[in-house]
Amino acid sequence: MKVSSSEFIKSAVKPDGFPDLEFPEIAFVGRSNVGKSSLINKLLNRRALAKTSSTPGKTRLINFFFINKKIIFVDLPGYGYAKVSKTERNQWGKMMETYFSHSNKLKAVVCLQDIRRDQSESDRKMIDILNHYNIPVIMVLTKSDKFSRNQRIKRIKEIERDLPDLGVTPIPFSVPSGLGLDELWNTITDAIGCNE
Ligand SMILES: Nc1nc2c(ncn2[C@@H]2O[C@H](COP(=O)(O)OP(=O)(O)O)[C@@H](O)[C@H]2O)c(=O)[nH]1
Ligand SMILES: [Mg+2]
Structure with a gap:
């Protein structure tokens, strides 16, 4: 898809802060430092719309972006950062459950995993939550x-x-080389039922 516009809408932690827009949503999730912000920026052909950070685990908000005036990208806070307290971890879990259970416009969640790492317990838990809510998963390495x-x-x-029960093939992705960029966009547009 050719991205002609991408803009930050807002950040939120609770449903009353989620934007009330009738557009399909695609969310992005993965452990801290997996490369989520870099991947979103690459998809949008922007240098720093989603902030890339050298301090993993810092983003604690759900960030909403409006793409081409017809898709909403949702940048979910990263997980699995060792220095995060148990209280914070629980808050994160509650926030995810709240988002997934309220999001009737969510068409798929792009789950990121570093190609060098094995699936962590948190990655597995995330996929279990998504399965529980019947939300399609797009796996990206x-x-x-x-x-x-x-x-x-x-x-x-x-x-x-x-990933035996998922029925998806992971998409290898690279920001510097652009590997996987077209395939991921095609998968996203398929998920929202838009053929561009
Ligand atoms: N080699 C390589 N490094 C990457 C890639 N994507 C992200 N990174 C690096 O991984 C680190 C974390 O990236 P960031 O996007 O901030 O991760 P986030 O915490 O998941 O949002 C940064 O140093 C990025 O430059 C990639 O495709 N290839
Ligand atoms: Mg980030």
């Missing part, structure tokens, strides 16, 4: 430029084995 083509193919197969 970030930082795929860290591996050669052959290593990548091997890793994709290994990671697929951890």
